[in-house]
Amino acid sequence: SQQGEEDPQALSIQEGENATMNCSYKTSINNLQWYRQNSGRGLVHLILIRSNEREKHSGRLRVTLDTSKKSSSLLITASRAADTASYFCATDPGSSNTGKLIFGQGTTLQVKP
């Protein structure tokens, strides 16, 4: 399969704790993106990190990228019950693969109030 892998598959934490999700991919990339999905609805774009970047922050989100290991991690700090959702990493291979994102299988995060 071309799809990347995410771990853990499921994560349950208490409100206020930090959540870390990891993503590994197989091909070279132009950028890597993280998306959130609530209960089988549409995907919400969270953050994008380019292949020449190593770390990026957006609010309570921190993303790292290690292209030598073909891996990325998403850290959500001070989690809230509203963060309960599935999180997907998606790689953009760039070049001629226009419009095509390769998604991981996702991490289901439950934040308990």
Place this chain on the structure above:
Amino acid sequence: KAGVTQTPRYLIKTRGQQVTLSCSPISGHRSVSWYQQTPGQGLQFLFEYFSETQRNKGNFPGRFSGRQFSNSRSEMNVSTLELGDSALYLCASSWGTDGYTFGSGTRLTVV
């Protein structure tokens, strides 16, 4: 500004029928991509259109087709429906390569 609009939200069809799904991208976005999401296979790329031309296609049978109109709205069609086509179909629009905006999806159930 308005987001990506997909219609209908839910659809129930019988095996062998065909179905057409619609996607209206964000104004100004010329690229529209389609994805299929199932519990078993996850999110899989179907195809991408830009300025009415299909630029990229995923690994799906020819029963899956699409098109894009001059106003960037896109449709995808699935002919001769099979039970395995039951899925959430998502479309996404983008202006460049800085991330995609997804619609809420069309939930297709084939019975």
